[in-house]
Amino acid sequence: MATTKDQIQIGGNIFEQRHGKERVRVGRVWRSGDNRHNFVEWNVSISLLSDCVNAYVSADNSDIVATDTMKNTVYVKAKECKEQVSVEEFAIILAKHFTSFYPQVTTAIVKIVEKPWERISMNGQPHDHGFKLGSEKHTTEVIVQKNGSLGVTSGVVGLSLLKTTQSGFEGFIRDQNTILPETRERMLATEVSASWRYQFKSLSSISNKPLQFTEKYLRVKKVLMDTFFGPPKEGVYSPSVQATLYDMAKAVLGRFPDISSVHLKMPNIHFLPVNLSSKVNPVIVKFEDDVYLPTDEPHGSIEASLSRPLSKM
CATH class of the missing domain: 3.10.270.10 (Urate Oxidase;)
Structure with a gap:
């Protein structure tokens, strides 16, 4: 060996x-x-x-x-x-x-x-x-x-993001254990953990510009959030957490040529629609995309990496 x-x-x-x-x-x-x-x-x-x-x-x-x-x-x-x-x-x-x-x-x-x-x-x-x-x-x-030789990876953890509309989930596999309804209207919430690796290969390749990494951290974080939310008025539709995650990673690589790879972990934190009724009062709380039960256990786990050719995360 x-x-x-x-x-x-x-x-x-x-x-x-x-x-x-x-x-x-x-x-x-x-x-x-x-x-x-x-x-x-x-x-x-x-x-x-x-x-x-x-x-x-x-x-x-x-x-x-x-x-x-x-x-x-x-x-x-x-x-x-x-x-x-x-x-x-x-x-x-x-x-x-x-x-x-x-x-x-x-x-x-x-x-x-x-x-x-x-x-x-x-x-x-x-x-x-x-x-x-x-x-x-x-x-x-x-x-x-x-x-x-040098390797630098930066990241953000605990970046909680939520949008109250412009999200759906349709066309997934249905079998005898599937009860989740398909929808084009739901709340989307997640807590992003992101890391990105820089192209730098040696100590000599780092410039002397002060706080350059802090500036890049803020810019990468802004690109992640901008891609998740979309424009302030109309937003952007998310057909799944997976599709939004990929768009966020692709946006980072497209915006920053000195980043070689990006890894994203985005749990799907659920807000469950509340619609309660009883024999006495058929409609106590009628769900109209307005009342939810927040829950983070259990939650979906979605994770992926996107790298430039010949780049390893």
């Missing part, structure tokens, strides 16, 4: 290992010259592929990067960022550090979830240092190898 560069053969067996630190939480405030503050809160996970097999097989820890050191490095690197950086940029900074500073580390994988703190406005004026917690979260996964 052939082994990869991250595998070794020990006593006829194939051995793979990695170690890291999970859920390192860090908050960072940047203060500009006009006393306007910017704030982020990140949850960082680090995984290192390194030549430290002796720690496992010989109880020799001399090649181990302590996970506590990894935790402390997160705070040190956050402190060193004198100007505001995006979550992707910070992940690259961390991954680059671990692969360049430690000779035995061959690959660093850094995943970060950014908590959605948003600046508040009072009387129409943005507050200099006031923030409120939003909903969807910005995510990233960065993989850096010692030779400088």
Whole structure:
């Protein structure tokens, strides 16, 4: 059996290992010259592929990067960022550090979830240092190898979308277990989890433009929502979650040439029509596309990826 560069053969067996630190939480405030503050809160996970097999097989820890050191490095690197950086940029900074500073580390994988703190406005004026917690979260996964190769994936989780019309579901398979009626008029709700991979292949291919990933994140999120909802007045008809998911993924690839692939997971969160009656009162609540029972268990699960040729998600 052939082994990869991250595998070794020990006593006829194939051995793979990695170690890291999970859920390192860090908050960072940047203060500009006009006393306007910017704030982020990140949850960082680090995984290192390194030549430290002796720690496992010989109880020799001399090649181990302590996970506590990894935790402390997160705070040190956050402190060193004198100007505001995006979550992707910070992940690259961390991954680059671990692969360049430690000779035995061959690959660093850094995943970060950014908590959605948003600046508040009072009387129409943005507050200099006031923030409120939003909903969807910005995510990233960065993989850096010692030779400088790079992989950057960004994403959004918890993006809850709902439209009260312009949705239907018809023509699906019907058998003895099917009771769902066909309809051209229903509510459509979902909680989007999306991730997209950039074309960048090396650290040298990243430009120095500040907050470029944050800007792209906001633009991708807008394309996803615009495709889901359609124009403000007339909207856009959705014949199924599957068709809408595909249109959203296709729109992202069509709009952003530096994105090589996109993955979408869109559970169908149900709002069930309510129409109650009894012998005493034949119509207590008559459904007229107006009263629903919200439920998220069980829900449909729809998931797909769309990639450019020769691209792997």
